[in-house]
Amino acid sequence: MALDPDIRQMVFWLGYGAGHGVSVVLPPGGPREPPEIPTYAPADLVARLQKLDGELTDDLAVVAALRATVDSARCWQEPDGEDVVARLREVAAALHEVAEAILSSTTAAGWNAARGVExxxxxxxxxxxxxxxxxxxxxxxxxxxxxxxxxxxxxxxxxxxxxxxxxxxxxxxxxxxxxxxxxxxxxxxxxxxxxxxxxxxxxxxxxxxxxxxxxxxxxxxxxxxxxxxxxxxxxxxxxxxxxxxxxxxxxxxxxxxxxxxxxxxxxxxxxxxxxxxxxxxxxxxxxxxxxxxxxxxxxxxxxxxxxxxxxxxxxxxxxxxxxxxxxx
Incomplete structure (x- = not known):
């Protein structure tokens, strides 16, 4: 999502469509009818995920994603819209490929390491x-x-x-x-x-x-x-x-x-x-x-x-x- 704004938008609206997204808030004095909601299919998200390549091994991007992952971890509430979308079978399959790429980054090389001395x-x-x-x-x-x-x-x-x-x-x-x-x-x-x-x-x-x-x-x-x-x-x-x-x-x-x-x-x-x-x-x-x-x-x-x-x-x-x- 951080690497591609289109992916961020697709995840948001797919999660919203599943009933887990953030509510759409109309501005004061705005139209009485809700704005038109974009329609995406999981296949659209999969196609965008498959276009991510070398960016996935960028160490700064990997570190930022790891930080966001830990910060958003919750053991006391239901999955949110992003979680629901990530669990869709076809999306999960595409994310396996993303994971393989991330694991080849320099940052991920130490993720299985035992505790260091210092x-x-x-x-x-x-x-x-x-x-x-x-x-x-x-x-x-x-x-x-x-x-x-x-x-x-x-x-x-x-x-x-x-x-x-x-x-x-x-x-x-x-x-x-x-x-x-x-x-x-x-x-x-x-x-x-x-x-x-x-x-x-x-x-x-x-x-x-x-x-x-x-x-x-x-x-x-x-x-x-x-x-x-x-x-x-x-x-x-x-x-x-x-x-x-x-x-x-x-x-x-x-x-x-x-x-x-x-x-x-x-x-x-x-x-x-x-x-x-x-x-x-x-x-x-x-x-x-x-x-x-x-x-x-x-x-x-x-x-x-x-x-x-x-x-x-x-x-x-x-x-x-x-x-x-x-x-x-």
Whole structure:
């Protein structure tokens, strides 16, 4: 859509025609009759997609698209018009070809890489904050576990079982208060699900070693849930039904138990793009969703990560822009 305005227009109106697009707003004093709506078929969109070629490997375009993908990830609401159009069979087939081209870009070459030695943690508190890295991971996970189980019990008794009910709750599947790091500074700042619109951050250099588990596919995540299951059906039922259309039983990983065997868990960018915010089957009864995580992100489940000798960096977002600049 960013590369071709015609594609952007086709996606908008195809989504609108499917009942998922943005409403057409008439200007004050304008005509009483709605404007004529362009008519497109999925085949028109497919034809335009097939004309995209070398532009798909442009690194700036790929990075911008990745940023937009993470920014628009939602685990608490129905698919929007763009999602509906992308799921059309013929459009999805054309997007497979687009994906193949993107994967040949220089940027995508590192999407399957394991965690690097040097990592970065973004501290979104007051600019120039000198607080130490979060510690006490075991205590954090114990509190997280208690909160999940308490919410599940309350949800089981208080929330309606009808998945269509207008109810929302916790939708993420990883602890949000545990130390999380990224391999690149810009990724720590720009690739954030459901960001709060922060415009300043302190970026802290981190190094850590230990027993590390790699999540490089949806199968790895399903296996993690299968090996360390935590039932969250009642607390996730409504949000994840809206996202996936599935009415069934749900699991997420039991992170305190995982911490008994692993010090860190790393999600590759490729696994994020293939699996996050989508339905992941575990078995005939259970399924799961990756929500609230981020590409190339490492969760530190024990206190093996430390701030290293590199200086902390102060970054600010340019006003009215997605671009971040370093101040020191």
């Amino acid at each position: 990592q970065w943690a973004a501290d979104w508190r007051a600019e120039g904050d000198t607080s130490p890295l979060p510690s006490g991971a075991r205590s954090v996970l114990v509190d997280w576990d208690r909160a999940q189980r308490d919410e599940e019990r309350r949800a089981e008794s208080e929330r309606p079982r009808d998945p269509h009910a207008n109810w929302s709750g916790t939708w993420w599947s990883v602890p949000q208060t545990i130390l999380s790091t990224r391999g690149r500074v810009k990724d720590a700042l720009e690739l954030v699900e459901d960001s709060a619109g922060w415009d300043a951050a302190t970026v802290i250099p981190v190094r850590g070693t230990g027993r590390e588990l790699e999540i490089s596919s949806r199968h790895d995540w399903a296996e993690l849930c299968r090996a360390y299951p935590l039932a969250v059906t009642a607390s996730r039922r409504h949000d994840w039904f809206r996202v996936t259309g599935r009415d069934g039983r749900w699991l997420i990983p039991d992170w305190p138990r995982i911490a008994e065997e692993w010090d860190a868990v790393h999600l590759t960018t490729f696994a994020y793009l293939c699996a996050a915010t989508t339905l992941i089957a575990i078995d005939a009864e259970y399924a799961t969703v990756i929500g609230g995580w981020a590409p190339d992100s490492t969760l530190w489940l024990t206190d093996v990560a430390r701030e290293w000798e590199g200086p902390r960096q102060q970054w600010v977002r340019l006003s009215g822009s997605d671009e971040w600049i370093r101040e020191n």
